[in-house]
Amino acid sequence: MSESEALALEVCGQxxxxxxWLSGAGPESDIVMSTRVxxxxxxxxxxxxxxxxxxxxxxxxxxxxxxxxAAPFPDQxxxxxxxDQAPSLDRQCLVERHLISKDHASARGxxxxxxxxxxxxxxxxxxxxxxxxxxxxxxxxxxxxWAQIEAADRALEEKLNYAFSxxxxxxxxxxxxxxxxxxxxxxxxxxxxxxxxxxxxxFHAGTNVNLAVRGFYGEGTEALGDFYQISNQVTxxxxxxxxxxxxAEQVPLIIRYERNMREKLITENRLGLEDRxxxxxGLLERARLTTSQEAMGYLSVIRMGIHLGFLDSxxxxxxxxxxxxxxxGHLQKRAGEALETSVRDELRAAYIRERLAGVL
Amino acid sequence: MSESEALALEVCGQxxxxxxWLSGAGPESDIVMSTRVxxxxxxxxxxxxxxxxxxxxxxxxxxxxxxxxAAPFPDQxxxxxxxDQAPSLDRQCLVERHLISKDHASARGxxxxxxxxxxxxxxxxxxxxxxxxxxxxxxxxxxxxWAQIEAADRALEEKLNYAFSxxxxxxxxxxxxxxxxxxxxxxxxxxxxxxxxxxxxxFHAGTNVNLAVRGFYGEGTEALGDFYQISNQVTxxxxxxxxxxxxAEQVPLIIRYERNMREKLITENRLGLEDRxxxxxGLLERARLTTSQEAMGYLSVIRMGIHLGFLDSxxxxxxxxxxxxxxxGHLQKRAGEALETSVRDELRAAYIRERLAGVL
Numbered sequence: 001m002s003e004s005e006a007l008a009l010e011v012c013g014q015x016x017x018x019x020x021w022l023s024g025a026g027p028e029s030d031i032v033m034s035t036r037v038x039x040x041x042x043x044x045x046x047x048x049x050x051x052x053x054x055x056x057x058x059x060x061x062x063x064x065x066x067x068x069x070a071a072p073f074p075d076q077x078x079x080x081x082x083x084d085q086a087p088s089l090d091r092q093c094l095v096e097r098h099l100i101s102k103d104h105a106s107a108r109g110x111x112x113x114x115x116x117x118x119x120x121x122x123x124x125x126x127x128x129x130x131x132x133x134x135x136x137x138x139x140x141x142x143x144x145x146w147a148q149i150e151a152a153d154r155a156l157e158e159k160l161n162y163a164f165s166x167x168x169x170x171x172x173x174x175x176x177x178x179x180x181x182x183x184x185x186x187x188x189x190x191x192x193x194x195x196x197x198x199x200x201x202x203f204h205a206g207t208n209v210n211l212a213v214r215g216f217y218g219e220g221t222e223a224l225g226d227f228y229q230i231s232n233q234v235t236x237x238x239x240x241x242x243x244x245x246x247x248a249e250q251v252p253l254i255i256r257y258e259r260n261m262r263e264k265l266i267t268e269n270r271l272g273l274e275d276r277x278x279x280x281x282g283l284l285e286r287a288r289l290t291t292s293q294e295a296m297g298y299l300s301v302i303r304m305g306i307h308l309g310f311l312d313s314x315x316x317x318x319x320x321x322x323x324x325x326x327x328x329g330h331l332q333k334r335a336g337e338a339l340e341t342s343v344r345d346e347l348r349a350a351y352i353r354e355r356l357a358g359v360l
Numbered sequence: 361m362s363e364s365e366a367l368a369l370e371v372c373g374q375x376x377x378x379x380x381w382l383s384g385a386g387p388e389s390d391i392v393m394s395t396r397v398x399x400x401x402x403x404x405x406x407x408x409x410x411x412x413x414x415x416x417x418x419x420x421x422x423x424x425x426x427x428x429x430a431a432p433f434p435d436q437x438x439x440x441x442x443x444d445q446a447p448s449l450d451r452q453c454l455v456e457r458h459l460i461s462k463d464h465a466s467a468r469g470x471x472x473x474x475x476x477x478x479x480x481x482x483x484x485x486x487x488x489x490x491x492x493x494x495x496x497x498x499x500x501x502x503x504x505x506w507a508q509i510e511a512a513d514r515a516l517e518e519k520l521n522y523a524f525s526x527x528x529x530x531x532x533x534x535x536x537x538x539x540x541x542x543x544x545x546x547x548x549x550x551x552x553x554x555x556x557x558x559x560x561x562x563f564h565a566g567t568n569v570n571l572a573v574r575g576f577y578g579e580g581t582e583a584l585g586d587f588y589q590i591s592n593q594v595t596x597x598x599x600x601x602x603x604x605x606x607x608a609e610q611v612p613l614i615i616r617y618e619r620n621m622r623e624k625l626i627t628e629n630r631l632g633l634e635d636r637x638x639x640x641x642g643l644l645e646r647a648r649l650t651t652s653q654e655a656m657g658y659l660s661v662i663r664m665g666i667h668l669g670f671l672d673s674x675x676x677x678x679x680x681x682x683x684x685x686x687x688x689g690h691l692q693k694r695a696g697e698a699l700e701t702s703v704r705d706e707l708r709a710a711y712i713r714e715r716l717a718g719v720l
Contacts, residue, residue, distance in 0.1 A: 286641055287635055
């Protein structure tokens with residue numbers, strides 16, 4: 001990821017990596033892009049963010065920021081970024097890297113995010129809740145992600161008084177997060193289920209076991225590049241371990257279903273599938289104008305092709321990285337200015353060509 | 361065209377080249393693929409082919425064959441191929457090379473074709489008329505093609521008695537060819553007129569001045585790869601020079617129209633046009649399955665891209681040659697056997713990849 005480092009965002013002079021979750025090194029990486037664990041936390045000294053006004057918002061931000069700075073994190077301490085002061089392009093890049101929410105990027109007022117250098121741990125400050133802790137890791141890695149976020153949570157709890165009810169659990173701004181405040185999201189790459197028109201069945205089955213299915217950029221976003229985020233919907237009345245257990249049971253069923261469909265496609269029409277993969281590569285190698293959606297579509301097919309053994313010289317980490325580097329914010333950040341769509345399409349095509357030429 | 365020679369058809373042990381018309385070396389080659397001049401001739405000693413029966417057909421063929429062998433052609437003498445004995449794949453290849461008609465390939469009975477080694481001159485024997493002389497040359501080359509066919513015609517006339525009426529001119533099997541027996545066809549490559557949806561206007565204008573518009577393989581064939589054959593419809597009541605003059609006036613109008621539309625496309629959306637050209641290249645470089653129609657479509661776009669200066673390492677002769685080498689007959693001839701469509705699509709894709717890899 002040497003080239004990506006060149007675009008590393010700086011947070012308090014500290015470079016922030018593109019994200020370990022793009023390495024493609026985690027378990028079941030052929031189908032599971034990433035595992036994300038999130039905890040919603042609030043402190044007792046202040047009202048919830050949506051009920052806070054004027055100077056108190058600034059006081060709250062400083063209070064939380066001090067708490068984060070003082071907390072004894074077991075790994076490298078996160079650096080803090082004041083989002084009220086950060087340029088709009090930087091905020092957009094953080095959204096594209098899945099480090100902050102779209103709402104947090106576009107909101108006004110005193111708010112921020114603390115990010116650990118490898119970008120596996122991030123903490124949004126003054127989003128919907130006072131604190132939103134997130135651990136984002138490569139592949140299907142529930143236990144490790146959970147252990148990492150639990151350790152960060154404990155470190156913060158040493159310096160902050162969490163709002164907690166013995167009856168309800170952790171209190172949150174929105175009732176849907178009360179209890180554990182835990183949301184686990186697994187980003188799955190399901191091109192074969194899409195090609196074989198089985199993806200609706202997955203949604204249906206997911207809803208039946210209280211799993212939500214969302215797109216590449218979470219709630220309300222499209223399933224770009226055949227990526228689907230599966231997450232738990234219930235945070236109350238279940239223990240953290242219960243939620244983990246439920247994901248540990250359900251996700252492998254989808255993984256197996258996608259693997260079966262890939263095998264079916266190969267058995268029934270291997271050459272047709274190879275043709276599709278190679279054409280996607282040919283188009284990305286040569287196109288002069290590429291939309292974001294088109295890039296994600298072709299990268300998705302190439303990603304599958306690599307895992308099926310059709311393409312062997314392209315590192316999976318490069319393809320994963322391109323999903324992010326070709327997003328509008330990253331393209332503009334690289335150019336150093338805001339650009340029109342048509343110029344972005346040109347730069348996107350050129351960037352993909354250059355990166356592919358480096359490995360082919 | 362070294363690789364193409366490997367596939368050279370043999371006629372009486374004499375290799376027949378793929379065709380000078382594919383060299384892309386003739387005048388106006390950016391738009392005019394080839395100029396074809398054809399003369400219909402019959403001898404007085406026999407009835408027209410459609411009225412001949414039994415052994416007389418064999419006698420006629422031998423008679424004409426002897427005449428061709430004895431004629432003092434100014435250039436290299438043509439070699440004779442007995443089409444009644446020729447394998448079906450060889451006949452199909454001759455059609456694909458525009459050296460014999462589809463009807464002549466699929467007909468039964470004693471018939472043949474004489475082909476000069478460079479394949480610029482060919483003479484069908486016992487097609488619709490006793491003799492059909494053809495000269496096929498690269499680019500827009502009316503005068504030279506006419507001079508070449510006139511010389512061949514004179515050489516034959518020294519040994520054969522043509523059926524000729526002082527009032528009507530040369531007599532032919534079908535009344536539409538009576539008179540000069542001359543048909544001039546110019547094969548035009550008109551991708552910009554197709555893209556800008558102006559091609560119908562060309563047809564319309566052509567019909568008004570008695571020009572017929574046909575596809576890549578002549579009468580009743582589709583306009584594959586944006587190629588259109590423009591030819592005169594009237595052979596009677598006009599002198600040879602009058603027909604030549606009419607083509608010499610009309611064709612440049614279409615050439616200019618196509619050039620204007622190419623310029624318009626570049627002015628209005630150069631990058632979009634480049635994108636289209638490079639994508640076509642990417643697809644042909646990488647696809648694993650390619651239909652004949654698809655190959656011609658992408659090759660057409662690449663051909664235009666080369667002439668517009670977008671692609672500089674691909675020789676135009678290679679692209680022209682690929683139009684023929686990727687036809688079903690040539691693919692099967694190369695494989696040495698009849699093949700199913702799906703296998704042909706695989707071989708076609710592999711062949712194009714190999715040839716392009718040789719120059720990129």
